[in-house]
Amino acid sequence: MTGPILPRRGPASRAAPLAGLAVLALAFVWHVSVGARPIPPGIVAEALLAFDADVLDHVVIVDLRLPRALCAVLVGAALSVAGALMQGVTRNPLAEPGLLGLLIGASFAVVLFVGVLGIAPPAMIPLVAALGATGAAAAVWGIAAAAPGGATPLTLILAGAAITAFLGALVTVATLLDERSFEELRVWLTGSLAGGRLDQALWALPWLVAGLAVALGAARQVTALAMGDETAIGLGMDVGRLKARLLFAVVALTASAVAIAGPMGFVGLVVPHAVRLFAGQDYRRVVPWSALAGAAYLLVVDIAARMVLAPVEISTGLVTALLGAPIFVWLVRARL
Amino acid sequence: MSAGVISRLDGPVTFLLPMRAVIALALLAGLVAGLLIVSLMAGSYPLGVREVLSTLAGAPPSDMAGTVVWQFRFPRALAALCAGALLALSGAVLQTVTRNPLADPSLVGVSQGAGLAVVAAIIAVPDLPTALRPLLAFAGALAVAGLIQGIAARRAGGATMRFILTGIGVAAFLGAATSALLTYGQLDRAMAALGWLAGSVHAAGWGDVAVLGLALALLAPALVAAARPMAALRLGPEMAAGLGLRVGRVRAWLITLAVALAAAAVAMVGPLGFVGLVAPHMASRLARCGIGLHLALSGAVGAGLVGLADLAGRSLFAPVQIPAGLFTAIVGVPILVWLILRRPAGGQP
Numbered sequence: 001m002t003g004p005i006l007p008r009r010g011p012a013s014r015a016a017p018l019a020g021l022a023v024l025a026l027a028f029v030w031h032v033s034v035g036a037r038p039i040p041p042g043i044v045a046e047a048l049l050a051f052d053a054d055v056l057d058h059v060v061i062v063d064l065r066l067p068r069a070l071c072a073v074l075v076g077a078a079l080s081v082a083g084a085l086m087q088g089v090t091r092n093p094l095a096e097p098g099l100l101g102l103l104i105g106a107s108f109a110v111v112l113f114v115g116v117l118g119i120a121p122p123a124m125i126p127l128v129a130a131l132g133a134t135g136a137a138a139a140v141w142g143i144a145a146a147a148p149g150g151a152t153p154l155t156l157i158l159a160g161a162a163i164t165a166f167l168g169a170l171v172t173v174a175t176l177l178d179e180r181s182f183e184e185l186r187v188w189l190t191g192s193l194a195g196g197r198l199d200q201a202l203w204a205l206p207w208l209v210a211g212l213a214v215a216l217g218a219a220r221q222v223t224a225l226a227m228g229d230e231t232a233i234g235l236g237m238d239v240g241r242l243k244a245r246l247l248f249a250v251v252a253l254t255a256s257a258v259a260i261a262g263p264m265g266f267v268g269l270v271v272p273h274a275v276r277l278f279a280g281q282d283y284r285r286v287v288p289w290s291a292l293a294g295a296a297y298l299l300v301v302d303i304a305a306r307m308v309l310a311p312v313e314i315s316t317g318l319v320t321a322l323l324g325a326p327i328f329v330w331l332v333r334a335r336l
Numbered sequence: 337m338s339a340g341v342i343s344r345l346d347g348p349v350t351f352l353l354p355m356r357a358v359i360a361l362a363l364l365a366g367l368v369a370g371l372l373i374v375s376l377m378a379g380s381y382p383l384g385v386r387e388v389l390s391t392l393a394g395a396p397p398s399d400m401a402g403t404v405v406w407q408f409r410f411p412r413a414l415a416a417l418c419a420g421a422l423l424a425l426s427g428a429v430l431q432t433v434t435r436n437p438l439a440d441p442s443l444v445g446v447s448q449g450a451g452l453a454v455v456a457a458i459i460a461v462p463d464l465p466t467a468l469r470p471l472l473a474f475a476g477a478l479a480v481a482g483l484i485q486g487i488a489a490r491r492a493g494g495a496t497m498r499f500i501l502t503g504i505g506v507a508a509f510l511g512a513a514t515s516a517l518l519t520y521g522q523l524d525r526a527m528a529a530l531g532w533l534a535g536s537v538h539a540a541g542w543g544d545v546a547v548l549g550l551a552l553a554l555l556a557p558a559l560v561a562a563a564r565p566m567a568a569l570r571l572g573p574e575m576a577a578g579l580g581l582r583v584g585r586v587r588a589w590l591i592t593l594a595v596a597l598a599a600a601a602v603a604m605v606g607p608l609g610f611v612g613l614v615a616p617h618m619a620s621r622l623a624r625c626g627i628g629l630h631l632a633l634s635g636a637v638g639a640g641l642v643g644l645a646d647l648a649g650r651s652l653f654a655p656v657q658i659p660a661g662l663f664t665a666i667v668g669v670p671i672l673v674w675l676i677l678r679r680p681a682g683g684q685p
Contacts, residue, residue, distance in 0.1 A: 169665035318512045325509035332501040
């Protein structure tokens with residue numbers, strides 16, 4: 001394991017992370033500056049660096065736009081890394097938190113607790129979402145593994161579609177039965193950053209950081225795991241424990257993303273595949289790049305969601321699906 | 337196996353009839369009729385059997401009973417039964433033609449294509465006559481079916497698997513597009529479209545029943561004509577070609593027929609999920625028989641399923657109405673899971 005699996009790139013690989021960060025910063029400033037009241041990027045930078053409570057633009061930026069942009073960064077990074085890990089562990093190019101039912105599982109659990117049982121301390125929501133995501137993941141994996149032929153891409157996606165349809169119907173029934181307490185949840189259920197729920201994000205942040213840390217720490221082993229369980233065992237890895245750790249990372253990342261912004265499909269599919277085009281197959285590069293690219297991707301998608309039909313705003317989760325579904329279809333065609 | 341096949345032997349014409357299937361069909365017809373009566377009785381203004389029967393016979397015990405039955409419950413129940421039968425027939429044809437046990441108009445995006453076309457029309461032209469909706473739905477659904485076939489079937493090998501996966505992707509895209517249209521459209525119009533999208537018959541009137549009945553009446557003869565080529569296709573494309581069938585052309589026609597069946601139902605009651613998946617499988621569990629009786633059984637099962645789902649949806653949580661599509665999804669998913677577990681789903685990768 002001492003030698004790199006893929007040849008390291010030359011000096012370019014040192015400059016690339018800086019370029020990536022610069023792109024992310026640009027997307028961030030762009031995201032903050034567009035809106036119902038366009039604010040020039042210069043003032044955005046000014047508000048971030050030297051905040052003045054008397055200037056209206058500064059207040060708009062810090063109180064309204066900044067939370068939303070931060071949420072987009074967190075959710076985009078979390079979902080992309082979760083998707084990358086799932087693709088590596090299951091060796092399935094189509095694995096993604098949304099397609100394998102984790103998002104709907106987390107949403108269902110949150111709806112059950114907040115809407116039906118009426119328990120809604122923000123500290124609990126990431127935990128509840130994590131429980132739901134774990135349950136749904138277990139169900140999908142169980143169905144796919146028990147099917148003849150085992151957990152192939154097809155059985156996994158079908159089981160995910162089945163669980164999604166089932167829990168989705170239950171969620172809709174719940175929202176119909178009690179329209180008032182679901183007023184706020186309904187927007188959240190389509191995957192929306194509109195609330196800018198920074199308080200929620202603060203409670204989800206520890207989970208997110210823990211998930212990212214585990215993902216980055218295990219990235220080297222994921223590369224080996226992606227070549228097959230036998231390879232990983234042959235390299236002296238404890239595959240069972242590694243998988244448990246990665247499952248924790250995936251669930252923590254997915255749950256924190258759902259707690260902040262609701263279910264956003266296809267982010268975890270699109271970003272890692274795009275990243276692999278330039279970063280290769282080595283997860284030591286794929287994981288950090290996915291976090292970076294995912295954050296930038298969701299910022300840009302959210303700009304589109306706000307601007308395309310302005311003044312009407314489309315739910316961000318719908319835009320990620322509109323962009324991601326064609327890529328899913330293309331992957332099915334190209335890879336299977 | 338040979339339902340309805342007249343075999344000319346030496347003696348008089350003999351007619352082979354699978355008794356079990358015929359009995360099952362008769363029982364199902366009785367059940368559906370019973371379901372119809374029960375759904376005419378149930379509701380916030382409950383009626384007895386005798387009252388319902390006399391109302392249907394033209395002598396309502398009270399004006400109220402006449403209004404409730406003729407204006408509200410009867411068209412609604414009939415719409416549910418017709419839509420269920422149409423969707424089930426569509427699923428049965430699709431499953432036979434693609435030789436894929438998971439083919440279902442709502443799973444592979446055909447229903448969603450019809451839905452998107454209709455929602456776009458409702459939002460763009462709000463006072464569109466409802467009779468035009470089936471045509472729009474048909475156009476949308478046909479475009480989607482063509483797209484999926486085009487994407488999935490270009491490369492040899494594993495086509496059935498790609499067909500389903502492609503369909504799932506296309507369905508996700510169309511669902512998101514429809515939801516985006518709903519947020520864009522003005523809210524009151526969007527609400528009309530939203531109730532319809534969940535797959536609900538709660539607003540069905542005689543106009544809807546007329547359209548659904550017309551679709552059923554027009555497409556049933558086509559199904560009868562299609563029974564023979566479908567029986568050949570059931571044996572596999574090579575065998576069908578050996579029997580003198582132009583497989584490509586027949587398949588295209590049959591898929592168009594299935595799309596038309598689904599589109600008619602979706603246009604009137606919205607994309608009711610899983611009926612087309614579940615009904616044919618339940619039918620073949622009831623009795624193994626030739627394609628003609630299989631279609632009839634599937635239609636009857638579908639009608640019963642949607643009728644039951646609608647009845648449950650409006651009475652379980654009354655006064656809240658749960659769209660029938662949600663119940664069909666909750667019933668349909670366990671059966672989908674069973675199908676995934678039972679066989680190498682959708683053929684070999």
